[in-house]
Amino acid sequence: MASIAVPAPRVRSRWARALERYYGLSVSVVSVLCFLLLWEVAAERGWINARFSSQPSQIWRAAIHVGLTDDFAYHCWVSFAAFALGFAMALAVSVPLGLYLGTSRRGRLFIEPPLMALYTAPRLALLPILIVWLGIGLASKVAVVFLGAVFPILVNTMAGVRSADNRLVTAARAFGAGKLDIFVKVLVPGSLPAILMGVRLGVGRGVLSVVVGEMFVSEAGVGYQIMTYGQAMQFNNLLVYAFTISLFGYALTVGVRMLEDRIRSWRPAS
């Protein structure tokens, strides 16, 4: 009987397999650690002035101090509430409106010029007007977050619907689909990846907006603390808050991206 040589399965250690599986994550972690280490050493050796550029170990000490004495949780909560409210409103407006504008040419022609004008306008310039309308406090911040997040989601949703595959629409029509069927079963699921991409961009804009908003129109919150510590030249404390914000924004972005990957799982890996 002829025998066929079967290649022996490669034996690899548990470590090697774990490294392979979490390759991307490992590289990212190493990258961050390298950066922090370089920063620490540079400040220690006096290559850079630690007074103005801070130092990871000092920031760490400041973080413990801030966490214990600075009403840290309260400021985070104030910012988070403004972000969550503004972002929820942005979602509630932009997704339905984007879906509608994606299907209606007349609606698009009517609403696109003012929309684009507002999209490209510097939102910071509108801040004084918002303050006059809404006062200093939660309402203004929510409005700033809303204005920051609403456009990326809206524009991407619109584009998602408009780029729907015509062949799928024709196939649905051949099976007797009405307008509502086509909308619900073809256009909406088809534009979900684009909507989520808009949400991801909107998260970034929204987080940025809440901080900027708080620097101008607030008496509490992470942005307010950043402003205060900046004016007092307490950069260690300032950076604690800045890192908190980036961590929050990063985590949320990664979360949305995971959702995107899940929903995209029907697509060939790119």
Added chain:
Amino acid sequence: MGQIEIRGLSIDYRKPKSDETFTAVENVSLSIEKGSFVTIVGSSGCGKSTLLMAIAGLIPRARGSIQVDGKEVSKPGPDRAMVFQDASLLPWRSVHANVRFGLELQRWTRDDIDERAMRYVRMVGLGAFADYHPHQLSGGMRQRVNIARALAVDPDVLLMDEPFGALDAQTREVMGDELLRIWERDKKTAIFVTHAIDEAIFLGDRVVVMGRNPGHIRDVVDIDLPRPRTAVMLDSPAFVAYRKRLREYIAADMQSLQMVEDVV
């Protein structure tokens, strides 16, 4: 069920961004017996797909009538189902859910929809792939899903628009055999558009030859080959004679195009 009468059918397209129209199909009359397998063959631009879309009720006609079982066609209906070329499956739905799609749209009752879809997935030999998504399948498998989706809604007429056009030659032959095997179970009226002459002869009871400028019927050839059809027949004298005859039509059509271009 599934008798089709087409009389004096013309279809106009409006040229984009102008009021001019051009005629894609002119004065086509054709009657298709229920339960027969008719193939439509012609070079590209002869209006064969347009004709099929009109029977499906997807495009309006300028003049003439199309009747299915005595009923005038005005829009898509449950008596007709269409198999498209490629990429007409919903990429976010599994094989099973894609076959369900037509049933959902035609408002089949919830209870038997899953079971019925599964039955047709199995019928085209994809039982083990029910949970796969289209991008995980080969082109041939995707077209099996496409056929299952159309048959699942139990139409009287099966319309197929170059369903194997994107497949390689070998897969194409296998799919042709498979299609006939499925068709012979309940002999629904089938209209199959293709530009491949051999495929048209192999599958059809009759081959409708179309020419262009504007799209019209040049001839209708009855294919007198026994069923079930087998690959051996491809080399039989009768088959070769049909092939020769159809080729001449297509070649003449290409020449007429050449002359038009010379004049212009």
